[in-house]
Amino acid sequence: MAVYVAGADDGEEDETPDAGKDVGSIPVPSDAAAATVAKIIDTSRIYGDLYRTLQLGPVLPAVKWMQQDLLGVGKIVADLQRNMVPSSVTAYIAGLRSMDQLAGKQRLQYLQATTALSDAIVGSRTLSAWRMSLQIENVMGEIIKGPAFTMPTPWATESCRKALGGTIHRQVYMTDWLAQIDIGRGLLSEVSSRPLTEYREYVGGLGDSPTRFELDSSLHTGLGVNGLLGADALSSPAVLDDVELEVEVVDRVEDLLTPQQAGRLDALEDLRGVMTRVDAKVVEMLEGGWHVVREAPPAAAEMAAQCAVEAIDRAIRAAAPDSEVEQWLPTSGRPKKEWHSESGRLTRSVRIRYIMRGYKDEAKMTCTVADNLIALQTHATSRAQAIKHASAGDLQLARCLLSTAEHILTMLFVVKRS
Numbered sequence: 216m217a218v219y220v221a222g223a224d225d226g227e228e229d230e231t232p233d234a235g236k237d238v239g240s241i242p243v244p245s246d247a248a249a250a251t252v253a254k255i256i257d258t259s260r261i262y263g264d265l266y267r268t269l270q271l272g273p274v275l276p277a278v279k280w281m282q283q284d285l286l287g288v289g290k291i292v293a294d295l296q297r298n299m300v301p302s303s304v305t306a307y308i309a310g311l312r313s314m315d316q317l318a319g320k321q322r323l324q325y326l327q328a329t330t331a332l333s334d335a336i337v338g339s340r341t342l343s344a345w346r347m348s349l350q351i352e353n354v355m356g357e358i359i360k361g362p363a364f365t366m367p368t369p370w371a372t373e374s375c376r377k378a379l380g381g382t383i384h385r386q387v388y389m390t391d392w393l394a395q396i397d398i399g400r401g402l403l404s405e406v407s408s409r410p411l412t413e414y415r416e417y418v419g420g421l422g423d424s425p426t427r428f429e430l431d432s433s434l435h436t437g438l439g440v441n442g443l444l445g446a447d448a449l450s451s452p453a454v455l456d457d458v459e460l461e462v463e464v465v466d467r468v469e470d471l472l473t474p475q476q477a478g479r480l481d482a483l484e485d486l487r488g489v490m491t492r493v494d495a496k497v498v499e500m501l502e503g504g505w506h507v508v509r510e511a512p513p514a515a516a517e518m519a520a521q522c523a524v525e526a527i528d529r530a531i532r533a534a535a536p537d538s539e540v541e542q543w544l545p546t547s548g549r550p551k552k553e554w555h556s557e558s559g560r561l562t563r564s565v566r567i568r569y570i571m572r573g574y575k576d577e578a579k580m581t582c583t584v585a586d587n588l589i590a591l592q593t594h595a596t597s598r599a600q601a602i603k604h605a606s607a608g609d610l611q612l613a614r615c616l617l618s619t620a621e622h623i624l625t626m627l628f629v630v631k632r633s
């Protein structure tokens with residue numbers, strides 16, 4: 216199977232993106248808010264205590280810490296929430312970034328704790344996406360340095376290692392930048408955070424010697440999630456209402472997608488070969504979507520999104536015919552409420568689970584990515600009805616959706632499960 220080979224510089228350390236960049240007009244905080252900022256910047260308060268607790272042994276979830284006030288941060292949390300000005304959030308992010316460099320051997324536990332802490336304090340999906348991406352990068356970094364690659368089997372190649380590392384590295388780079396500029400804008404939503412959460416849980420459960428199927432699943436799901444992250448940011452109301460911000464996000468999504476697009480034609484060749492036997496129209500739908508992106512008509516995002524979704528639906532209907540799925544469902548263990556839609560048709564979810572039967576975690580992850588691709592298609596359709604031309608953001612959104620669809624299909628039909 217062809218993999219998306221990362222570029223020569225993928226997986227290497229970059230500078231923190233745009234550190235210190237002016238993120239817009241920031242109001243001068245009140246005295247109370249300024250005091251809160253000072254407390255947050257003071258690593259001896261939250262971050263120092265957190266780090267020392269990590270060094271002592273087993274890590275308690277950050278939420279439990281706050282419930283029991285084991286670190287005495289309850290007042291700081293309340294102050295920050297009460298004085299939630301952009302400068303205090305910026306200071307909180309800066310404090311996290313400083314502590315990230317010091318976590319050492321406890322880095323994964325530290326990242327897990329600060330993700331929960333961030334959810335409770337700020338409640339920002341964008342900030343949480345950044346923290347989760349760092350967790351994924353930490354786990355994947357250990358995997359690609361572990362037995363699967365140091366004592367390699369024939370499929371644990373250098374190109375596979377670089378592709379995995381590069382995919383997650385670009386994800387961190389994107390979410391880090393989004394977290395810096397978000398500051399209350401809501402640039403990411405559940406449409407991307409839910410798949411990212413599933414992906415984090417999957418990668419976290421692989422162990423140090425994953426199988427070929429697990430590594431391939433990690434790669435293509437990671438690439439699909441990257442597409443959802445880009446599409447979600449481009450779909451946010453803040454981006455749609457700000458031309459300058461849209462241009463910035465488009466450029467960042469270009470950086471996110473371009474390396475994986477370089478290997479797209481080889482991977483599509485694998486997909487074409489398989490789909491010709493399943494439903495030849497699927498490849499036509501995908502190629503039609505990319506043609507739309509190149510031609511850039513007014514409703515490019517809408518048409519490309521429809522091509523992406525129709526390609527998935529045609530493929531799973533062909534590979535999971537009604538008669539076979541209906542016969543399988545009573546013994547599948549799936550709740551009856553999931554079997555049929557309100558119209559009485561088999562759901563997309565049960566068809567995918569039928570195709571991937573025997574692989575519960577991978578099936579769940581693929582369903583989540585597919586469900587949220589559908590949500591973004593709905594958004595692209597409503598957006599297209601309100602515009603008279605395709606903006607750079609619309610075209611980039613279309614690329615994200617098509618790319619994600621191809622990785623869903625690759626997971627379903629190309630990745631070897633034996």
